Amino acid sequence: MIYPKIPLAQTVIQLYKKKGVKHIVISPGSRNAPLTIGFSNDNYFKCYSVVDERCAAFFALGIAQQLQEPTAVVCTSGSALLNYYPAVAEAFYSDIPLIVLSADRPKHLIGVGDGQTINQKNVFETHILYSANLKLDLKEENTNDVVEELPIFKNLEDKVETLLGLKKTIQEYNEEEIGKAINMTLLKKGPVHINAPFEEPLYDMVDELSVSPKSTTPENEPLQVDDAVLTACIKDWNAVSKKMVVVGVNYPNQIEQRWLDMLATDNSVIVFTETTSNIYHNDFFPSIDKLIAPLDDEGFNMLQPDILLTFGGLIVSKKIKAFLRKYKPQHHWHVDLKKANDTFFSLSNFIETTPNHFFSKFLPETKPVKSNYRLYWDGIKASRLIKHDNYLNNIEFCDLKAFDVILDSIPNNTILQLGNSSTVRYAQLFDLNKTLQVFCNRGTSGIDGCTSTAIGCAVANNKQTTLITGDLSFLYDSNALWNNYIPDNFRIIVINNQGGGIFRILPGHKNTENFDTYFETNHQLTAEHLCNMYGLKYESASDDMALKMMLKSFYSEDNQPKLLEVFTPKDLNDEILLEYFKYID
Known part of the structure; x- marks a missing residue:
């Protein structure tokens, strides 16, 4: 088997394997080459290449969400790491086991103007369960730098013993820190960060391992109630x-x-x-x-x-x-x-x-x-349901009507991923099919990463996954489609109301240039060309009859994933929804 030559990279990879961390999402880079070499050349790991780090982190989040086990993302040094932050925050607030593994420059190259270098130590400080800041391997060619920092020795033997002790201490420290981080995400279900500095050369490989790290077992506390x-x-x-x-x-x-x-x-x-x-x-x-x-x-x-x-x-x-x-x-x-x-x-x-x-x-x-x-409230619930059905049967085509038709169409025993903002709130108004499994990034409730998460979910699960999302959420995360892992049975439904429809529901002045530009962010974009570029089958509907017709075959087997774009009237959606709450009283 091929291994990276650098002992620290070998240590990380072996401990991941011993801890059962199997899914590794890698974004291309140079500083993380030792890790990429190790993971991609070991058949134990299931590796994915996702270029956009923000999408990669949410993709990994979707895998971890489904498997409920640690999933790792691996990146190079510099701003690449910062692109993980939205997914790290989501994992922190949603209790999802995500391991961020970042390559870093050696300490002496940080803060001196070296390219692709930032302060990576504890960068996720307030949104992380544990930060492991690993130490650089000691090599023969850099021991002189270390000796200069040590106290004066009486003889050469003292120097040698100290250096040998340092080598042992650094290896033990790194093993302990990696173990702590992985154990923390196993026990507490949240994100952890492992920052690993690597010195060049980065691409050297060997046929045998030079280190054999020890793994510690996490200890679960017994469940109890006072x-x-x-x-x-x-x-x-x-x-x-x-x-x-x-x-x-x-x-x-x-x-x-x-x-x-x-x-x-x-x-x-x-x-x-x-x-x-x-x-x-x-x-x-x-x-x-x-x-x-x-x-x-x-x-x-x-x-x-x-x-x-x-x-x-x-x-x-x-x-x-x-x-x-x-x-x-x-x-x-x-x-x-x-x-x-x-x-x-x-x-x-x-x-x-x-x-x-x-x-x-x-x-x-x-x-x-x-x-x-x-x-008493059973009676109110029954009355609301009757009025709910009556109202939906007598309204024009709009967001609310579209959700009624779409949610009723989703096949039994499949997974439903919901985008944030208006999407999840519309879904709240309906009694869903009891066989569905429903997920949404509600930790931070952001629109970033909804599509990437849904794709990661679809990759980790054999069940068909359907994502319902808004136009802004979809366009914001369009790089999610830039990977080679989207299953053929993955389905996306985009509700395109030409902007941030949620802002029309909230209090405020509507139909002004300021509102259209800075709140609703009015646009005329569609998903069609993105689908052509990324290989998704594109379909669209703009009325009740067309939507029902498209949905009849939308979920059927195909040799490519599909996207259905549903166009609704932005000027009517908020009025119909607000009137809905008055009607059901």
């Missing part, structure tokens, strides 16, 4: 008649069904789920905004819970945030193994464990409380 906390929670829960459970971003099949069934049997409990919750039950309340948007003060007071229990990641619905921040619960408990956001400004208890473990200790000790809390 007995006093558990007892107090059970007592409070059994004493009140209005309990609300709100579930944020959640991986599919993560929560045991028996606990969901137990929550559904209690009429004093309402469970709100979101599109990204991946939790379904006939007695739960999806489409939060559809239920609460038309409420007045009297309705909000009736809905206000005594206890709020939350689990999962970030919440999409701005309306549920506004409601619970004003109509605060007496108690807010959040259950998570890692962190608790005080989203509603009323957090009283962070229960540091997994939801499954908490429910296993908690729910068997609770008892159904006599209450009409859920039954």
